[in-house]
Each structure stands twice: as structure tokens, then as C-alpha cells.
Amino acid sequence: MEVTDIGNKEEGKIWHRKPTPGxxxxxxxxxxxxxxxxxxxxxxxxxxxxxxxxxxGDHHGNIYVFDISRNRFRLVQKTGQACTSLAFSLRRTxxxxxxxxxxxxxxxxxxxKQLVSWMRGHEGAVSSISVHSSGRYAIxxxxxxxxxxxxxxxxxxxxLNIRQSVGIQRVFFLPLSNTILSCFSDDSIFAWESDTLFCKYQLPVPDCGPRIFYKAFAVTRDGKSLAAGGRSNLMHLWCLDTKQLLRVIQMPTQVxxxxxxxxxxxxxxxxxSQTLGVLSQDGVMRFIHIHTxxxxxxxxxxxxxxxxxxVSPNGRHIVAIMDNGSVNIYSVQSLTQELNKVTSKNVMNRVHTKSYHMS
Structure with missing residues (x-):
């Protein structure tokens, strides 16, 4: 894999050899x-x-913009302290x-490179920032x-204050709506109206199968399907329209x-979306088809x-922070073309599914 060391440069090329157009x-x-x-x-x-x-964002508080289409990177801010989360999908682009x-x-x-605003109010490190699809609001x-x-x-x-006995895992906007999902460590998931914080519904906590202790969540771009995983190799796939658990997906034993x-x-x-990326404790992100x-x-x-x-919103690129602190940039097209080298016999039955219906 090609390596670019940006060192103390404030701008430069991402790829030394410019990718061929097309x-x-x-x-x-x-x-x-x-x-x-x-x-x-x-x-x-x-x-x-x-x-x-x-x-x-790096450990020294430097924030860089990498423009893949123009093959350029640029240092855009020196904050002087490590960042705990980033968001780049605001209405003012x-x-x-x-x-x-x-x-x-x-x-x-x-x-x-100017400071626009400064927001205070948290008494602990901010672990995530979710931006509304309009770009106007953030959680x-x-x-x-x-x-x-x-x-x-x-x-x-x-x-939204949280009882200490029930740890909050994630709070985020559903795409294309004014609904906020809040997910807790006891596997409870609530949906709220963002304007009033009126509780719209709660997903039923599964009463069959082992507890998963949710820690990770993903929603499809149409806001209709929710995937949830945690301290298990099992994952839940929910339909948010019907509030039903569609299936339980079992990942390989090494997860x-x-x-x-x-x-x-x-x-x-x-x-x-049909393809779900699952990053597990072994540092491998496995992409599976949620139906097959x-x-x-x-x-x-x-x-x-x-x-x-x-993962880029257009589905073209995956950017990963590695355990050694480097950043890897992948082309999804390159990764999916590798599928042509793998027969269906090799990938079948690596991931199993069970369908549960909530009573």
C-alpha cells in the first residue's frame, strides 16, 4: 500500500502519483x-x-481536510488539544x-480558519456528534x-439527562426525519420528537436469546432499518416502521x-442499504449482505x-484509523472487485441468521 507522510506540511498531495482520471x-x-x-x-x-x-484530527489537536477528488490535503486548524469527535456535514459547508x-x-x-462559535455545557468528554440531515441541528x-x-x-x-445506573451509548438523528434515537446499555432504545423531546415510541427489549448489551448502532439512509450490536457475535436488525425485530445475525466465531x-x-x-460493515474487537471490519x-x-x-x-455518504470511499495511528483510504470499488476472485462457496454460511418475531 502506498504511504504518504504529511509530517509538518500544511498542504500537499495525498497521492504522490496522481490517480488516472476515471x-x-x-x-x-x-x-x-x-x-x-x-x-x-x-x-x-x-x-x-x-x-x-x-x-x-490528530493527537496534537491538528485538524486536516483531505480532498480525495482533488488529491489535496490541507491543515485547517490547530486546536492545541486532542479531539474526541468531529462533524463535517453542516448546512454551511x-x-x-x-x-x-x-x-x-x-x-x-x-x-x-476562523473560530465561528464555542459551545459549552458537557461535564464529560463528548463521544459523538450527530448532525440533522438539514445540517442545522446537532446532538x-x-x-x-x-x-x-x-x-x-x-x-x-x-x-437530555441520563440516569447514572443506565449508561447512554449513543444518541443520534434518524435520517430524513425529526426523530432522535437514544440507545442505552440495558438494550433499551427510545425514539423522541426533536422539537419537544416527546417520547414517540420504545423498541421492545428482546426477551428471547442472550443479551447483547448494545454498544454500536447504524441506520440505513432511508431511516427504516436499524442494526445494533455489542458484547456478542450476535446483531439485531430492526424495522423502525413496524418496531419489530426482523432478524438476529450471527457473525463468525472470531467476533x-x-x-x-x-x-x-x-x-x-x-x-x-443492503451492505453492513461490522468492526469487531479483532480490528477487522467485515462487510456482509444483511438479507443473504x-x-x-x-x-x-x-x-x-x-x-x-x-464511510463516505456516496459509498465510494472507506477511511479507517488504524491501531498504529495512521489513516487508510480505501476505494469501495477496489474492495468489491475482489469479490470476483472469491466463489460463493467460500463465503456462504460464514454468517448465519435467525428470524425472531416479537410478541
């Missing part, structure tokens, strides 16, 4: 070495709404949000609260914990394990 870009590893050849670890990545550019180690959230402009989540912000005024609209879930968008699926339950392809390995992944 051809998929080659897989690439981005590293950053500072003085005395010490590696500065990247911590978080986030795509913009086009899927052609992504943010990457030059702006981005960065949650910092001091529990604050700042909004910067990538072009002017920031820490271990004790989830806070809803208006990104036009940068004022807090709502605050013991699901760390992250991401649906892979396809321009021809109408938002009902075939294992399609994977990224990462035991020697090159992944800690977190971002």
Missing part, C-alpha cells in the same frame, strides 16, 4: 511523523456531505464541529447527557464484540487492526 484511486496509508521521527496518532475522521472530502478534550465543542471555518453526547444545539445560533435547545457498525450506501438502493448474510469483503487484519471507520 480509474479508482489506489489504497493509501497516511501517517504523520513529527520531530525525532515520532508518530503523531490520528484519532477521528468525518466525511462531508459530498463524500469527496473528510476531516482528520465550509464549517465543521470539533469536540475537544476539555469537554467543549468548537465550530471552525475550514477556508478562513452532542457524553456519558451523562445528550444536548441538542441550533447551529444557526449555536444555542442549546434541549438537554466476540461489535465495536462499530456502518451501512455502505449504494446509489441504486434508494437509501435501503453472505460475507462480501473485509478491511483490516490481525497485524493491521482498525480502531474506527468512516
Amino acid at each position: 480509474k479508482r484511486p489506489r489504497p493509501l496509508t497516511v501517517v504523520r511523523t513529527a520531530q525525532q521521527a515520532k508518530t503523531v496518532r490520528f484519532l477521528h475522521v468525518a466525511f462531508d456531505t459530498t463524500g469527496d472530502s473528510f476531516l482528520a 465550509t464549517e465543521f464541529l470539533v469536540a475537544l478534550a476539555d469537554y467543549t465543542i468548537k465550530c471552525f471555518d475550514k477556508d478562513t 452532542t453526547t457524553s456519558s451523562d447527557t445528550a444536548q441538542l444545539w441550533d447551529l444557526d445560533t449555536f444555542q442549546r435547545k434541549r438537554k 466476540r464484540t461489535v465495536r462499530q457498525l456502518e451501512f455502505l450506501p449504494d446509489s441504486f438502493d434508494g437509501g435501503a 448474510c453472505k460475507l462480501l469483503f473485509h478491511v483490516g487484519s490481525h497485524d493491521e487492526s482498525i480502531t474506527t471507520v468512516a
Whole structure:
């Protein structure tokens, strides 16, 4: 795999050899070495709404924009402290949000490099930022609260307090709606109206099969299907229209914990994504078809394990932060073409499914 060391550069090329127009870009590893050849670890990545550019924040608080389509990277901010989460899908497309180690959230402009606003209110590290599909609102989540912000005024609209006995795992907007999902460590999932925080419904906690202890969640672009996983090699696939558990998917035995879930968008699926990426404790992200339950392809390995992944909204690229602190950029087209080298016999029955109907 080609390697680009951005060092202390403030801008430059991503690929040294420009990808041929019309051809998929080659897989690439981005590293950053500072003085005395010490590696500065990247911590978080986030795509913009086009899927052609992504943010990457490192341990020193530097924020870079990588423009895949133009083959350029640029240093856009020096925050001076490590980031805990990023968001790059705001209504004003030059702006981005960065949650910092001091529990604050700042909004910067990538072009002017100016501070736009500074949001305070969390008493713990912000672990995730969810932006509404309009780009106007954001939900920031820490271990004790989830806070809803208006990104036009940068004022807090709502605050959802959490009982300490029930740890909050994730709070996020459903696509194309004003519904907020809140997911807790006791496997309970609630849906709220974002304007009033009125509880719209609760998904029934499955009373059959082993507990999963949800930690990871993903929703299809049409907002109709929810995948949930946790401390198990089992995953739940929910239909949010009917509030029913559609199926339980069992991953291969080497999967013991699901760390992250991401649906892979396809321009021809109408938002009902069929491919789900499952990042497990072994650092491998396995992409499966949620209906046939075939294992399609994977990224990462035991020697090159992944800690977190971002999937571009257009489904063309996957960006992974590796255990060694580097960033790997993959072309989905390159990964899926590898399927032609694998017979269906080799991938069948690697992932199993069971269908449960809630009473």
C-alpha cells in the first residue's frame, strides 16, 4: 500500500502519483511523523456531505481536510488539544464541529480558519456528534447527557439527562426525519420528537436469546432499518416502521464484540442499504449482505487492526484509523472487485441468521 507522510506540511498531495482520471484511486496509508521521527496518532475522521472530502484530527489537536477528488490535503486548524469527535456535514459547508478534550465543542471555518462559535455545557468528554440531515441541528453526547444545539445560533435547545445506573451509548438523528434515537446499555432504545423531546415510541427489549448489551448502532439512509450490536457475535436488525425485530445475525466465531457498525450506501438502493460493515474487537471490519448474510469483503487484519471507520455518504470511499495511528483510504470499488476472485462457496454460511418475531 502506498504511504504518504504529511509530517509538518500544511498542504500537499495525498497521492504522490496522481490517480488516472476515471480509474479508482489506489489504497493509501497516511501517517504523520513529527520531530525525532515520532508518530503523531490520528484519532477521528468525518466525511462531508459530498463524500469527496473528510476531516482528520490528530493527537496534537491538528485538524486536516483531505480532498480525495482533488488529491489535496490541507491543515485547517490547530486546536492545541486532542479531539474526541468531529462533524463535517453542516448546512454551511465550509464549517465543521470539533469536540475537544476539555469537554467543549468548537465550530471552525475550514477556508478562513476562523473560530465561528464555542459551545459549552458537557461535564464529560463528548463521544459523538450527530448532525440533522438539514445540517442545522446537532446532538452532542457524553456519558451523562445528550444536548441538542441550533447551529444557526449555536444555542442549546434541549438537554437530555441520563440516569447514572443506565449508561447512554449513543444518541443520534434518524435520517430524513425529526426523530432522535437514544440507545442505552440495558438494550433499551427510545425514539423522541426533536422539537419537544416527546417520547414517540420504545423498541421492545428482546426477551428471547442472550443479551447483547448494545454498544454500536447504524441506520440505513432511508431511516427504516436499524442494526445494533455489542458484547456478542450476535446483531439485531430492526424495522423502525413496524418496531419489530426482523432478524438476529450471527457473525463468525472470531467476533466476540461489535465495536462499530456502518451501512455502505449504494446509489441504486434508494437509501435501503443492503451492505453492513461490522468492526469487531479483532480490528477487522467485515462487510456482509444483511438479507443473504453472505460475507462480501473485509478491511483490516490481525497485524493491521482498525480502531474506527468512516464511510463516505456516496459509498465510494472507506477511511479507517488504524491501531498504529495512521489513516487508510480505501476505494469501495477496489474492495468489491475482489469479490470476483472469491466463489460463493467460500463465503456462504460464514454468517448465519435467525428470524425472531416479537410478541
